[in-house]
Amino acid sequence: xxxxxLSHFTxxxxxxxxxxxxxxxxxxxxxxxxxxxFDTVDLPTFIGGVSAVDTIQMPDRLADFDCRNNRLAQLGLxxxxxxxxxxxxxxxxxxxxxxxxxxxxxxxxxxxELAYRRLDPVTGALPSDFVYDKTQNTFSVxxxxxxxxxxxxxxxxxxxxxxxxxxxxxxARRMIETGLIDAAxxxxxxxxxxxxxxxxxxxxxxxxQACRPFDIGRDGISVGEAAAFALLERVPDxxxxxxxxxxxxxxxSDAYHMSSPHPEGLGARMAMEGALKMxxxxxxDIDYINLHGTATQSNDAAESKAVNAVFGNKTPSSSTKGGxxxxxxxAGGVEAVISALALQHGxxxxxxxxxxxxxxxxxxxxxxxxxxxxxxxxxxxxxxxGTNCSLVFGRAN
Amino acid sequence: MxxxxxxxxxxxxxxxxxxxxxxxxxxxxxxxxxxxxxxGKQPYQPSKTVLPPPLLLPAAERRRSSDIIKLSLAIxxxxxxxxxxDAASLPSVFTLSNGDGYNCHAINAMLASDDRQISPTRFHNxxxxxxxxxxxxxxxxxxxxxxxxxxxxxxxxxxxEAMSQVNVDQTRCVLVATDTNYPEPMYSVRKIYDSLGIxxxxxxxxxxxxxxxxxxxxxxxxADQLPxxxxxxxxxxxxxxxxxxxxxxIALGKPVSVVLDYLDDSRLALTVEPIERQPC
Numbered sequence: 027x028x029x030x031x032l033s034h035f036t037x038x039x040x041x042x043x044x045x046x047x048x049x050x051x052x053x054x055x056x057x058x059x060x061x062x063x064f065d066t067v068d069l070p071t072f073i074g075g076v077s078a079v080d081t082i083q084m085p086d087r088l089a090d091f092d093c094r095n096n097r098l099a100q101l102g103l104x105x106x107x108x109x110x111x112x113x114x115x116x117x118x119x120x121x122x123x124x125x126x127x128x129x130x131x132x133x134x135x136x137x138x139e140l141a142y143r144r145l146d147p148v149t150g151a152l153p154s155d156f157v158y159d160k161t162q163n164t165f166s167v168x169x170x171x172x173x174x175x176x177x178x179x180x181x182x183x184x185x186x187x188x189x190x191x192x193x194x195x196x197x198a199r200r201m202i203e204t205g206l207i208d209a210a211x212x213x214x215x216x217x218x219x220x221x222x223x224x225x226x227x228x229x230x231x232x233x234x235q236a237c238r239p240f241d242i243g244r245d246g247i248s249v250g251e252a253a254a255f256a257l258l259e260r261v262p263d264x265x266x267x268x269x270x271x272x273x274x275x276x277x278x279s280d281a282y283h284m285s286s287p288h289p290e291g292l293g294a295r296m297a298m299e300g301a302l303k304m305x306x307x308x309x310x311d312i313d314y315i316n317l318h319g320t321a322t323q324s325n326d327a328a329e330s331k332a333v334n335a336v337f338g339n340k341t342p343s344s345s346t347k348g349g350x351x352x353x354x355x356x357a358g359g360v361e362a363v364i365s366a367l368a369l370q371h372g373x374x375x376x377x378x379x380x381x382x383x384x385x386x387x388x389x390x391x392x393x394x395x396x397x398x399x400x401x402x403x404x405x406x407x408x409x410x411x412g413t414n415c416s417l418v419f420g421r422a423n
Numbered sequence: 424m425x426x427x428x429x430x431x432x433x434x435x436x437x438x439x440x441x442x443x444x445x446x447x448x449x450x451x452x453x454x455x456x457x458x459x460x461x462x463g464k465q466p467y468q469p470s471k472t473v474l475p476p477p478l479l480l481p482a483a484e485r486r487r488s489s490d491i492i493k494l495s496l497a498i499x500x501x502x503x504x505x506x507x508x509d510a511a512s513l514p515s516v517f518t519l520s521n522g523d524g525y526n527c528h529a530i531n532a533m534l535a536s537d538d539r540q541i542s543p544t545r546f547h548n549x550x551x552x553x554x555x556x557x558x559x560x561x562x563x564x565x566x567x568x569x570x571x572x573x574x575x576x577x578x579x580x581x582x583x584e585a586m587s588q589v590n591v592d593q594t595r596c597v598l599v600a601t602d603t604n605y606p607e608p609m610y611s612v613r614k615i616y617d618s619l620g621i622x623x624x625x626x627x628x629x630x631x632x633x634x635x636x637x638x639x640x641x642x643x644x645x646a647d648q649l650p651x652x653x654x655x656x657x658x659x660x661x662x663x664x665x666x667x668x669x670x671x672x673i674a675l676g677k678p679v680s681v682v683l684d685y686l687d688d689s690r691l692a693l694t695v696e697p698i699e700r701q702p703c
Binding site: 122123131135138139142143145150151152156158159163164165166168169178180181182183184185186187193196197199200201203204205206220221224225226227228229277278279280281282283284285292293296409410411412413 | 433484487511520522527531532535540542543546547549550551555556557560564566567568569570571573576583586587588590592607608609612
């Protein structure tokens with residue numbers, strides 16, 4: 027593929043609003059996971075919440091979009107000068123030449139969950155202030171982002187569970203290459219809701235502690251929420267040496283099971299190999315792997331087999347979900363930004379909460395931060411339905 | 424639909440060759456028998472959509488499959504059989520404006536009750552890519568699958584993604600655009616009253632299976648309506664049916680231009696050139 031420039035990016039999660047707070051948390055190896063106190067949830071688990079989302083007011087013109095997911099989207103896109111960067115891109119390319127590709131798994135479903143508590147006791151009707159299309163519908167966060175910026179180009183939500191906001195890079199890459207657009211706002215936003223907390227609980231996949239990826243005693247995920255955005259453009263003739271480029275994308279399906287990964291990690295392996303191939307790179311060219319690393323028994327086992335098959339057991343790797351929690355449809359975008367920060371700042375982040383590595387997994391899993399200049403990072407995102415996506419990012423120089 | 428050219432707001436065009444079509448919806452049981460209904464050669468009288476059982480799925484998955492899974496699998500298989508392509512080899516684009524509405528309602532009702540213990544099957548069927556996941560299990564396709572939503576613009580968004588794959592990656596792909604209905608109380612806020620699905624196998628080059636060449640651009644022209652009032656009502660009610668004018672154009676069997684609904688401020692202009700299938 028022709029590399030693309032991540033000209034601007036931002037992330038807001040349990041470890042910070044914006045890249046400076048995020049980077050500081052990474053340097054301090056600080057986790058954002060706390061015992062679950064969300065809404066009326068009565069599950070013994072930990073969450074990665076973003077408390078600042080409760081302070082967000084939507085502008086009047088976008089009032090119909092008001093829900094936790096779009097509030098978090100707004101909080102996120104107002105960090106790090108990202109909104110100004112998009113406005114500058116509109117001035118440069120025109121609003122109809124910028125596409126929007128947003129990943130989400132649950133969109134604004136919390137709004138519907140809350141509305142169902144207020145059904146008319148006689149008719150069973152939803153409350154009249156419930157706005158389905160601007161909140162619950164999966165397109166909502168893409169539509170919100172498009173309207174927030176006044177963009178006029180193609181727009182879509184990508185919703186393939188926990189690969190959603192990695193896959194947005196693939197769709198944006200293709201549409202930029204067609205020439206239909208010159209730039210793309212890509213990202214992912216998912217917020218806490220009862221569906222995912224009780225859903226993962228039903229599968230026995232919620233950790234009772236802060237999640238411990240690749241630990242011998244790992245017992246499941248900690249659900250988190252996050253918003254991540256990036257502005258993708260063609261690479262200019264001269265870019266800064268620490269500019270971050272998207273070099274390759276690999277996508278595959280497991281064709282195995284709805285909620286369990288392929289036991290040998292075959293689909294994951296195909297995604298990683300596909301990303302390397304598209305980037306024109308060999309496994310040895312990758313300096314750091316940001317693992318999907320959810321801390322479920324099955325994901326970490328399958329992913330380590332796949333990583334071993336492609337990379338062997340030497341490449342420094344970690345999962346950053348011990349800090350952020352598993353932000354589901356936002357995870358690919360969050361970890362793309364963390365990969366970009368790793369490249370710009372020469373910081374391979376430690377995997378947090380993990381006390382005793384599972385020796386059966388055989389991955390060079392970082393338990394402490396490692397600081398050194400790195401040139402290329404691979405980031406994995408896998409999801410329910412057997413959907414896999416790997417991204418390769420690199421420094422311009 | 425018109426035979427005149429269309430003024431486009433974006434000069435870029437994308438072309439693809441349609442090799443197979445799948446269609447199920449109200450009174451639409453498959454693509455061959457639906458063509459005279461779409462061209463007006465036979466009168467159209469809507470009757471409830473009939474979904475075939477998902478025989479390709481293993482027994483466990485078959486038991487857990489909902490309408491959107493049955494619909495997606497049936498139209499995808501019809502299109503791929505017509506195109507004579509190996510199902511396991513095709514990248515796919517799934518686009519749907521909603522997921523499984525009955526499952527969504529059941530989960531929301533449980534979460535608002537005293538018993539919030541939703542079942543694992545309900546949970547994994549709630550993901551927007553449930554149909555994509557079941558279809559890959561059914562066909563064994565380990566190929567990439569993009570799963571999209573653009574509310575009422577979902578058909579257009581899916582067609583754009585599929586055409587981008589065909590043009591940029593020079594690959595065949597299958598587009599599966601589906602919607603199924605919501606029960607009350609959701610129906611009152613999302614009035615999709617029945618199921619409809621359209622599948623297209625798209626290719627970068629012509630082949631003996633080619634039915635038509637389509638060329639797409641983004642336009643601000645007004646979307647074409649369907650001349651039959653009952654068909655037009657379906658086009659407006661079911662987002663996947665926004666693609667019906669394209670199928671009607673293909674069924675006509677002569678070169679035409681057609682404008683499909685897309686986002687509030689843009690539509691998709693398509694030229695359709697039928698291609699006579701080569702005898703085997």
